[in-house]
Amino acid sequence: MRTLTDGVATGLAVLSTVLVVAPLVAVFIYLIYRGASSLSWDFFTQIPKPVGEAGGGMANAIVGSAILLAVGSLIGIPVGIAGGIFLAEYGRGTKFANAIRFTADVLNGVPSIVMGIAVYSLLVVPKFVFSHRILSRYVFHLPNYISHHFASITHFLHIPAEITLGPIAFSFSIGGHFSALSGGVALGIMMIPTVCRTTEEMLLMVPNAVREAALALGVPNWRSVLAITVRTASPGIITGCMLAFARVAGETAPLIFTAFGNVGWSMRLNEPIAALPLQIYVYALSPYDEWHRLAWAGALVLIVLIVLAVSLVRYVTSRGVLKGAS
Amino acid sequence: MIAQVPEIRFSQAQLQPDPAGQRPAGAAAAEISGVRGYLMARGNSAIADLGFHWLMVLCALTIFGIVALIAAELVIRSKLAWGNFGLDFFYKTYIDTYSKRPIYWDPVNGHFSALPFLYGTLVSSFLGLLMAVPLAIGVAVFLTEMCPRGLRAPLAFLTELLAAIPSVIYGLWAVFVLVPLLREHVNPWLIQLLGWTGFFNDDNPTGLGFVSAGVILAIMILPIVSSLTREVMLAVPHSQREAVLALGATRWEMIHMGVLRNARIGIVGAIILGLGRALGETMAVTMVIGNSLDIQRSLLSNGNTMASAIANQFAEASGDLHLSALMELGLALFIVTIIVNAFARLLVWMVTRGAPSSTH
Numbered sequence: 001m002r003t004l005t006d007g008v009a010t011g012l013a014v015l016s017t018v019l020v021v022a023p024l025v026a027v028f029i030y031l032i033y034r035g036a037s038s039l040s041w042d043f044f045t046q047i048p049k050p051v052g053e054a055g056g057g058m059a060n061a062i063v064g065s066a067i068l069l070a071v072g073s074l075i076g077i078p079v080g081i082a083g084g085i086f087l088a089e090y091g092r093g094t095k096f097a098n099a100i101r102f103t104a105d106v107l108n109g110v111p112s113i114v115m116g117i118a119v120y121s122l123l124v125v126p127k128f129v130f131s132h133r134i135l136s137r138y139v140f141h142l143p144n145y146i147s148h149h150f151a152s153i154t155h156f157l158h159i160p161a162e163i164t165l166g167p168i169a170f171s172f173s174i175g176g177h178f179s180a181l182s183g184g185v186a187l188g189i190m191m192i193p194t195v196c197r198t199t200e201e202m203l204l205m206v207p208n209a210v211r212e213a214a215l216a217l218g219v220p221n222w223r224s225v226l227a228i229t230v231r232t233a234s235p236g237i238i239t240g241c242m243l244a245f246a247r248v249a250g251e252t253a254p255l256i257f258t259a260f261g262n263v264g265w266s267m268r269l270n271e272p273i274a275a276l277p278l279q280i281y282v283y284a285l286s287p288y289d290e291w292h293r294l295a296w297a298g299a300l301v302l303i304v305l306i307v308l309a310v311s312l313v314r315y316v317t318s319r320g321v322l323k324g325a326s
Numbered sequence: 327m328i329a330q331v332p333e334i335r336f337s338q339a340q341l342q343p344d345p346a347g348q349r350p351a352g353a354a355a356a357e358i359s360g361v362r363g364y365l366m367a368r369g370n371s372a373i374a375d376l377g378f379h380w381l382m383v384l385c386a387l388t389i390f391g392i393v394a395l396i397a398a399e400l401v402i403r404s405k406l407a408w409g410n411f412g413l414d415f416f417y418k419t420y421i422d423t424y425s426k427r428p429i430y431w432d433p434v435n436g437h438f439s440a441l442p443f444l445y446g447t448l449v450s451s452f453l454g455l456l457m458a459v460p461l462a463i464g465v466a467v468f469l470t471e472m473c474p475r476g477l478r479a480p481l482a483f484l485t486e487l488l489a490a491i492p493s494v495i496y497g498l499w500a501v502f503v504l505v506p507l508l509r510e511h512v513n514p515w516l517i518q519l520l521g522w523t524g525f526f527n528d529d530n531p532t533g534l535g536f537v538s539a540g541v542i543l544a545i546m547i548l549p550i551v552s553s554l555t556r557e558v559m560l561a562v563p564h565s566q567r568e569a570v571l572a573l574g575a576t577r578w579e580m581i582h583m584g585v586l587r588n589a590r591i592g593i594v595g596a597i598i599l600g601l602g603r604a605l606g607e608t609m610a611v612t613m614v615i616g617n618s619l620d621i622q623r624s625l626l627s628n629g630n631t632m633a634s635a636i637a638n639q640f641a642e643a644s645g646d647l648h649l650s651a652l653m654e655l656g657l658a659l660f661i662v663t664i665i666v667n668a669f670a671r672l673l674v675w676m677v678t679r680g681a682p683s684s685t686h
Contacts, residue, residue, distance in 0.1 A: 002576050009578035013472055016464025017481065020552070023545045024488050027499050034502075082385030090382055100386045102668070103393050109667035110396065111606025113633045114656045117640060118396040121403050121653070189392055196389065222378030250492020253608040253633075257640055277494045281609060284498045292502070299495045310490045314483060 028303075035300025038293040043301075048263050048279075051288060058298050060265050064180070064274040065249070067267060068259055071184025072248055076191025077241050081230075083192065084199025084237075089225050101200075108193035115186055116254035123182035124258060180266070180273035183259025187251060191244040198240025202233040239313045246309040250302055252277040276302050397660065404654035406646060407438060415654060416440055431619045431635075433644050438651040440658070442621045446536070446629040447659075450611060451604040453540025453625070454547055459597055461544070462551035463586075469552075470559045471581050482556075489549035497613035500542045505614055508541070509533025513626055527624035534616035536625045542610045551600040554674060558592030559585050561678045595673025602666040606659060608633040632659045 042057045049056030083100065091097030206229050214224035230237065252275075255261075260272040261282060267273070276298055283295035407415060419428045420437045430439040465485065469478055513533065516526045562585050570584035586593070616628025617638050630638075632655050643649040 002579065006576040006578040009467075009581070010472060013464045013468040016461040017468045020461055020465050020488070020548055021481070021484055024484055024491075026503070027491065027495070030499060030503055031495070079385050079388050082382050083389055086382040086386040090379060091386070097386075100389055102671075103389050105671055106664050106667065107389060107393055109602055109606075109663050110393075111608065111633055111659055111663055113608040113636050114400070114606070114660045114663075115396070117636060117653060117656045118399050120640075121399045122395065192389060192392070221375050223374075225378070246490060250494060252492070252494040253637060256637060260641075277492060280498060281494050281613075284494075284501055285613065295498055299498050302492060303495060306490050306492065307487065310487060314486075 031296070031300055031303060034293075034296035038297040039300060040297075043294070043297050047265060048294070051291075054290060056290075056294065058274075058276065058279055058294060058301075060262065061274040061276045061279040061298065062301070063265075063267065064259070064262070065276040067180060067269075067273060068184045068187055068255070068275055069245065069249060071181060071269070072187030072191055073241075073245060075185060075188025076244060076248075077195055079188075080192045080195025080241075080244070081199050081237060083196040084203060085225060085230065087196070087200040088203035089229065101197075104193040104196050107189070108197075112190065112251055112253040115190060116257050119182055119186040119189070119254065120257040123185060124178055178258060178260035178272040179270045180259055181269040183255045183273065183275065184269075186254035186258050187248040190248050190251065190254065191241075194244035194247060195237075195240050198243065199233075199237050202236030202240065203229055205236070206232050235316055239316050242309050242313050246306045246313075249306055249309075250277055252281050256281075397657075400653055400657040400660060404650055404657050406650035407654040410647065411438060411651075414439065415651070416444065416658070428621075429619075430621070433639075433648045436645075436647055438647070440632070440651075440655055442619060443630055443632045443635045443655060445621050446615065447605055447631040447633070449536050449625070450539040450543060450615065450629065450631055451601055453536060454543030454604045455597065455601060457540060457544035458548045458551055458600060462548050462596075462600070463555055463593065465548075465552045466555035466559055467581055467586075470556055471577070471585065482553075485549045485552055488545070489553075493546065493607060493609040494613075496542055496546055497610035500538065500610060500614045504541060505533045505538050508538055513537070516626070524623055525625050527622075527626060529624065530616075530627050532616065532628070534614055535627050536615065536629050539611045539615040539629070539631070540625075542614055543604045543607060546607060546610060547600040547603045550603055551596050554596035554599060555589075555593050558589045558596060558674065558677050561592070562588045589677060592674050592677030595670045595675075595677070598666055598670035598673065602663050602670060605666065606633055606663050608637050612637045632656075 040057075042055055043059075044057060044062065045059050046055065046057035047060045048058065083104065087097050087101060091100070210228055210232060211224060214228040215221065219228075255275050255278050259275050259278065261278040262272045262274040280295045280298045280302070283291040283298070286292070411418070415438060418439045419430060419441065420432065420439065421427070422429050429437060430442045431437070465481075469481060473481065509532070513526075516537070517528045520526045521528070566584045566588055567580055570580045575583065611631055612634035615630060615634055617630050617634060618628035619630065622629070636652050636656055636659075639648070640652050643652060
């Protein structure tokens with residue numbers, strides 16, 4: 001009887017493992033089957049066509065996602081790493097550090113849709129007084145200067161101004177409408193807790209002897225932290241950043257009310273911008289077969305990017321995170 | 327003497343480390359020269375040190391600031407709805423004057439009651455947990471106690487991968503594969519078998535609804551529940567297992583008495599953390615739950631969760647009150663997930679405290 005129970009339990013455990021792996025395999029097979037058959041060169045070079053026309057691609061969404069992720073990484077990675085450094089190097093064991101750690105966990109648990117509406121009401125609704133013109137006239141002359149000169153260059157080279165000028169003619173007039181910047185900020189905020197906590201964990205793994213050796217040489221503390229401790233833990237920290245990146249790359253909910261999506265080319269930070277997950281969402285719920293096809297192709301591209309990132313992370317961690325540490 | 331000088335210079339030049347030849351020690355050499363450089367310019371290091379310290383504190387404070395800002399924004403924007411409805415927002419039912427049917431969410435007439443969304447969130451999360459928890463524990467048991475060593479890493483990686491798939495892709499898959507599958511093969515069977523309970527009515531031909539949402543939620547929260555359960559089980563000391571085995575227990579009895587019983591608090595924590603994830607999950611649920619504004623008894627009928635209501639209505643909200651009501655929904659979701667997550671973290675921390683986190 002007892003052996004029977006043992007056998008049944010073993011069988012159930014194996015069965016549940018199979019049941020868990022099955023949807024994963026199903027998702028992947030179906031994704032590759034549907035996605036690969038709809039992928040084409042056009043997908044990467046064309047922008048969406050109007051309903052009813054065949055063809056078209058998601059070039060603008062791919063570029064848009066890249067811009068959003070770049071903005072997000074610019075915000076999330078430095079703040080996250082600095083927060084991690086504080087937790088591991090300066091505030092170890094203090095109540096303040098515990099409070100920060102708890103807050104980071106809370107931030108990690110905030111549903112992405114809530115993040116979306118919070119950033120919406122922070123950056124999309126209010127109209128900031130600092131418009132592009134005011135700021136560039138009184139505070140910051142550079143954007144105007146660059147865009148002015150760039151305009152002449154692009155005019156000379158016959159490059160459409162829209163493409164080259166987009167990222168450079170950064171304007172500060174945020175607010176009143178959906179914008180790429182607000183979407184990037186939402187993604188950046190979502191990256192912070194993951195980056196912060198992994199950085200902290202990796203720094204805690206660096207042996208104290210390394211820090212003491214650096215300090216014994218008379219190196220200032222901040223220099224020791226940056227050049228010795230962080231550098232030793234850098235593979236692990238990069239891993240954390242990649243994980244955070246892979247996680248927000250597929251986020252849709254925080255972008256619906258911030259980046260909003262765009263059917264045309266747009267690279268300006270103060271205008272609505274297309275994003276791959278958003279486009280997939282819109283196309284999946286549309287009634288057109290052509291758009292379903294594009295949604296599957298987009299999903300395949302997205303998943304390939306994410307799986308690549310995760311496998312890279314896995315590879316780095318399996319090789320020993322702190323190879324140079326001791 | 328004079329003739330020797332060039333010779334000495336020559337030998338010094340020979341002694342200069344060749345940058346190409348000294349590769350292995352290259353990093354160390356760069357470190358030392360950097361260190362020397364800073365030793366020479368040590369005069370202002372106290373200021374730089376202080377500055378760096380406070381920069382790090384500032385960045386850490388930013389995390390506080392962000393959470394506070396999110397909370398403040400949600401509170402400010404939901405003030406209008408709170409002022410209009412107060413606590414009624416969460417349970418009141420309005421009766422339509424013409425059809426005499428209950429209505430809950432009526433942007434046209436300005437009636438807002440979050441009851442169907444609260445109900446939908448609870449039901450779909452509960453269904454998800456019901457399916458995910460036994461499977462997650464099974465996987466964790468298999469991976470920690472039974473699995474051959476060679477299979478362990480790939481399987482753990484696969485469950486990790488399950489967590490990395492974006493929610494919108496789960497939604498896409500659910501819309502085109504899972505929902506038709508449930509509609510054609512599972513739902514008729516459920517209706518036939520359990521129709522008498524009233525929870526499975528044959529009145530929704532789309533296949534969208536709570537059951538579909540529950541299944542997709544189960545798939546999505548499985549990885550987090552199983553990986554945390556695994557962590558908690560690994561934290562159980564080996565002496566416990568050995569003691570139970572030494573008493574003549576079978577493997578299952580060892581797992582049951584030696585491992586699961588010791589890890590139960592942590593497993594509950596893992597389940598609650600999964601609940602926190604399920605409550606806030608948006609995209610996949612929005613795509614399959616069907617978005618109705620009513621409360622129906624049947625689990626096969628269309629529903630709505632708090633998150634999906636926000637995702638669906640926010641962009642086309644009519645008027646300030648509607649927007650404010652959605653913000654209040656967001657605030658409620660925010661508060662609930664904070665409480666649930668904090669509680670779960672506390673439980674997991676209680677169990678894994680002091681134990682080596684990964685000993686496999």
